[in-house]
Amino acid sequence: MKILLMGHPNVGKSVFFNRLTGANVIESNYSGTTVDYTRGYMSLDGKEVEVVDVPGTFSLDPKDRAEEVAVAMLKEAKDAYVICVIDSSKLERGLYLALQIMEEGYSVIIALNMDDVAEDKNIKIDSQKLEQILGVPVVSTIAIENIGISKVISRLKDAKPVDVEDITVMRAGMNHRGKCGCT
Amino acid sequence: MAEKNNFVMICIAILGLVTVSFGLADILVSAGGDVTGLSILEIPGDMFRGGWGGLIVLFAGLFYLSGCKNVAEVHNASKVAIGSVLIWIMAGTDIFAMITESIPGGEDGPWFNSLSGFLGTYAPPYAPAIFLLPFSLVVVYYILKQERAR
Amino acid sequence: MKLNPDERWDLIDSIASHVVTYGEYRHTLKDAIGELTVKPMTGIPIAIAVMYCFWSVFGSFAGTLCTDGFFVKLFDGYWLPWLQEVFPGKGGWLYSILIDAGGMTNGEFILSDNCFEAFGVLTSGLFVAIGVVLPAIVIFYLMLTLLEDIGYMPRLAVLIDTVLHKIGLHGYAIVPTILSLGCNVPAVTATRILETRKQRFIMMTLLAIFIPCGAQLGIMEEVIPGLVGYVLLYLVIGYFIFGFVLNKIVPGKSPEILIDVPQYQKPMMANVRRKLWMRVSSFFKVAVPFVLLGCVVVNVLYLVGFIQWLGDLLAPVFVGWFGVPKETAGPLVAAFLRKDLAVAQLSVIEMTQYQMLSAVVLVSIYFPCVATFAMMLKEGWKELIGSVAVLAVVVFLYGGIIHLIGKLLGVA
Numbered sequence: 001m002k003i004l005l006m007g008h009p010n011v012g013k014s015v016f017f018n019r020l021t022g023a024n025v026i027e028s029n030y031s032g033t034t035v036d037y038t039r040g041y042m043s044l045d046g047k048e049v050e051v052v053d054v055p056g057t058f059s060l061d062p063k064d065r066a067e068e069v070a071v072a073m074l075k076e077a078k079d080a081y082v083i084c085v086i087d088s089s090k091l092e093r094g095l096y097l098a099l100q101i102m103e104e105g106y107s108v109i110i111a112l113n114m115d116d117v118a119e120d121k122n123i124k125i126d127s128q129k130l131e132q133i134l135g136v137p138v139v140s141t142i143a144i145e146n147i148g149i150s151k152v153i154s155r156l157k158d159a160k161p162v163d164v165e166d167i168t169v170m171r172a173g174m175n176h177r178g179k180c181g182c183t
Numbered sequence: 184m185a186e187k188n189n190f191v192m193i194c195i196a197i198l199g200l201v202t203v204s205f206g207l208a209d210i211l212v213s214a215g216g217d218v219t220g221l222s223i224l225e226i227p228g229d230m231f232r233g234g235w236g237g238l239i240v241l242f243a244g245l246f247y248l249s250g251c252k253n254v255a256e257v258h259n260a261s262k263v264a265i266g267s268v269l270i271w272i273m274a275g276t277d278i279f280a281m282i283t284e285s286i287p288g289g290e291d292g293p294w295f296n297s298l299s300g301f302l303g304t305y306a307p308p309y310a311p312a313i314f315l316l317p318f319s320l321v322v323v324y325y326i327l328k329q330e331r332a333r
Numbered sequence: 334m335k336l337n338p339d340e341r342w343d344l345i346d347s348i349a350s351h352v353v354t355y356g357e358y359r360h361t362l363k364d365a366i367g368e369l370t371v372k373p374m375t376g377i378p379i380a381i382a383v384m385y386c387f388w389s390v391f392g393s394f395a396g397t398l399c400t401d402g403f404f405v406k407l408f409d410g411y412w413l414p415w416l417q418e419v420f421p422g423k424g425g426w427l428y429s430i431l432i433d434a435g436g437m438t439n440g441e442f443i444l445s446d447n448c449f450e451a452f453g454v455l456t457s458g459l460f461v462a463i464g465v466v467l468p469a470i471v472i473f474y475l476m477l478t479l480l481e482d483i484g485y486m487p488r489l490a491v492l493i494d495t496v497l498h499k500i501g502l503h504g505y506a507i508v509p510t511i512l513s514l515g516c517n518v519p520a521v522t523a524t525r526i527l528e529t530r531k532q533r534f535i536m537m538t539l540l541a542i543f544i545p546c547g548a549q550l551g552i553m554e555e556v557i558p559g560l561v562g563y564v565l566l567y568l569v570i571g572y573f574i575f576g577f578v579l580n581k582i583v584p585g586k587s588p589e590i591l592i593d594v595p596q597y598q599k600p601m602m603a604n605v606r607r608k609l610w611m612r613v614s615s616f617f618k619v620a621v622p623f624v625l626l627g628c629v630v631v632n633v634l635y636l637v638g639f640i641q642w643l644g645d646l647l648a649p650v651f652v653g654w655f656g657v658p659k660e661t662a663g664p665l666v667a668a669f670l671r672k673d674l675a676v677a678q679l680s681v682i683e684m685t686q687y688q689m690l691s692a693v694v695l696v697s698i699y700f701p702c703v704a705t706f707a708m709m710l711k712e713g714w715k716e717l718i719g720s721v722a723v724l725a726v727v728v729f730l731y732g733g734i735i736h737l738i739g740k741l742l743g744v745a
Contacts, residue, residue, distance in 0.1 A: 236385065
């Protein structure tokens, strides 16, 4: 089993990575390029699991070499679990990447990181509702303060591939319920 | 409340003026090229600490002055905070330089400095920024308290 | 099922409308401070202060504390005399290469009395690598990592964006530029954050030529403390002039980029420690072998008389065009292997202050070290050849210009 950490640049991905893996990390060069990435190991239910800090990318349509590598790394690890780290104060942008990864059929878990920043900006995200809509685990985290990291790990087992079509259907259902005032 | 604000404004304005004059003194003295001492105050005379450093102290003073009016407002508070950060940079690098000087024993001496030599490095005179340091700390403490209260 | 971008955004919009609530936006102190560091009027003074802090701490830690405080004493007082004593075959070729090339005065072999002049692999080589470069690199990368993790670097990028547009780059080019002040090798790698081949080529060429690495800065600080400021001034001016020219003549595009500015945050120590360790250790894996190898090669070239020959050959250019003594040819050859070693060698040649300044500037621009060379080759041989061509022109022109300026000022 392999875990990929993906997200935009500057969402605290590498801090997140540090929290997961501890000390023994390896910086590697993605062969044939000048792009470096880090990987390390964490133990999950007594097993060693490889964790890869994928270079930051805005979408799966690469714009530069680092993004090309990010996409290639994702494509290579077909059965990987993807922890998609999203900046809570920029949810929409982060969801774009998350949806793209889900569309490719990966088991995704979403970490709404930098919750404190969002709170500063007075943005509130209902992570439970988001989880219901998307059908994948959603956890609020503040990686820099080590908040929510262990929850992400414990929910890894709930991550499963989701068909985006289902998301649309479910959302429609909620809309309907919303109209009759049941929520 | 208004009276209290006025008081704070005057305090910061005075701090700003003192800071500006220290900065100008630094720059002028360095242009002259001599180290000038006034009992416990020493104004550095080299290009780096006096010239560039003086410029930064001057900037710090200008930040204080531009933010002193109505500190309760967040944009002004941030200017005052930045002014203090600049003072910390100046004082911090000065103190760090003293620390690095105080530890080794000198070219012909033993490996480490003697205790008296070690302490002697920290004796006055000090650069202007070090005198400004305590005041800048008070100012930032006030601003942070105000921010938390909001 | 896959969505097209429009469908995806539609879906996101409706999801967001369900799960996100925006409260009244309150401007925090953190936001306001963040803005001040980006606006030019207030941001430039702050940037100056940050650079001052960087430089001051660098000098205090690497120069005053480590190198002058302990390593000079250790190497000159104990290591060098001990090796000179115990190593067999004084004056022999192996002794010259490994320990001390010494000097011949009145037909008598005189030992050097400090590690700058000995030029042995085990003396000067180790002294430069451990005594001078190690502390410089550690403190440099520590502060760079802190600036990155606090979130200052992207703000510096925004601030300098406009200026760098003039030379065909954009704000993020400040990252390889500053990284390069540590070591050119990782900086060449970092040029990948630029989009087009043109931008990467300009960046690589400029940093290989005009940015002195941490090793050089450490040595300069050590041997010519009074001149470092002027050397840097010449290099900065060169960086912009030739950047401007390259932007005009190199074909290709320089696209605009949106810089994403994150919030300030307190750095996480584990993260800082890890990054610092990676940077320092990878620097040492690449650089130290080259310092030592450089010593060997230079010593051998000296012994076989190659450097003398080259110096005589190039003497007219050096003396007439650059206005420096012909002995500087040696260090310039050495500069190909390690630029830092070359500055140390220059320091023992007798010349005027201005000649020293010209020579150090020339060595700085003259050539990237072999390690950088190899990295650039990895990026593409066409780029490498282009850079070398630019380099030849720059050395020739700039060397002449500096000489001319000196002449006009009456100091050369």
